[in-house]
Amino acid sequence: MGYSESYPNKEPATPFLNLDQLSALRAVFTEEVTSFKDGMTTLQNALRLFQEYMIGAGKEDAQRQIQDYMHVLNQQMKYVEFFSEVGGAALPTHEILSSALTECREMLHANFAYQVKTVELEPGREVAYYEKAVDYLQQCPDSQVCKTKLAQAHVHMAKLANDDTTAAIEHYVAAIGYDKTLAEVYEKLGQLFQQGGEYSKEASIAKQC
Known part of the structure; x- marks a missing residue:
């Protein structure tokens, strides 16, 4: 559209990083969940994203905590699959996770809306x-x-x-x-x-x- 820069360049590394991260997490929780395994996969994907966001100085404790959560979640999934196979029973239905998934969606939606409303536009940007x-x-x-x-x-x-x-x-x-x-x-x-x-x-x- 014929734009040109008329302000000093003050571009940070990643503008709106929090919103980018929240958007990615919201996308994870909008994936369709039709089975217990789908629900566990959704939680695993969310934890992986959290782990990516926790890279950097001063975030080591948070990253270790997320790794512990991922380990527990993976073990839980293996236990459920093992005992279902040994006992000849079907895996639990996804309804058992619906409350946790719904709570995560609502929390992310509220946090995203709050972050959007508190955006402070910087002058002199591209x-x-x-x-x-x-x-x-x-x-x-x-x-x-x-x-x-x-x-x-x-x-x-x-x-x-x-x-x-x-x-x-x-x-x-x-x-x-x-x-x-x-x-x-x-x-x-x-x-x-x-x-x-x-x-x-x-x-x-x-x-x-």
Whole structure:
């Protein structure tokens, strides 16, 4: 869309890392569970992700604890499979794990929503940063806090559009769609329309906001 960087580059290694990790965990718990083995596999996959996230200085104790959990879970699965085979009985149904899986899903959903609402947008970042923020913030569409931050993200992207007037207008119009109290945005839109010499389709959209 013709963007160029007009702010100093202050890119950290991984923006929104917590949200990335929570998204990966949520994906694990959205997998269909139709058997006891499926449920155990879901828990194992979640623990593996936790183990990956615990790599780094000061996280050794947490990593060892997760390894212990994984060992216990693996042993539990082996015991159940062994005694089911020896006794000629079927494996337990997945319902036995449904309460734990549901609790994990609900906890992750609540934590994810909280983390999204507490996102603090950094000024002076690249467009990709704000686009990623928008992707996450849009997942809490009923939150006024998220709407305000969505407007801020679009304002940042409009400023990064530089000579791409169409892109700037699109982002300013999107910002007004989330927050109609932004006087600065109306002023910027007026300037852009004036520079263009006539009101475009975007101008009529802005008027309706």
